[in-house]
Amino acid sequence: MQGRVDYRLAVQAVLRDFRAGRVQRRDICDAHPDLLRAAGYSGEQTQDPCPVCAKGCVKLVSYVFSDELKRDNGRIWPTQDLSPLMKLREAKLYTVEVCPDCGWNHLRFQMIVGHGGTGRGRKASR
Secondary structure (H helix, E strand, O other): OOOEEOOOHHHHHHHHHOOOOOOHHHOOOOOOHHHHHHHHHHHHHEEEOOOOOOOOOOEEEEEEEOOOOHHHOEOOOOEEEEHHEEEHEEEEEEEEEOOOHHHHHHHEEEEOOOOHHHOOOOOOOO
16 A cells, blocks of 8 residues: 545535535535445445434445546445555545435545556566
């Protein structure tokens, strides 16, 4: 793993604005139907209650993007098995938290994975 960006502070800012009345619920609970479907079929269940409706727990949906993936670019990727991505020079994995009940969704974190080399396989040592 090369790097990880956590978006918890951004999530907290959005929720603070929502609770203060500066943002409407319809503006933050606007998950696309395809994202809701992905959460229902492929989402990773969490124990984290939805921060908006608290009806159920959010699910995590991860998507992978890499110039090397070609037809698999943008597909849902299980975060439990990143080893195939480590064979790539670089891949970006975006994980979104989604509430299937109210449609809340927000980017939770982004990871950059891969070996970072210039060719196929591991980077050569000097």
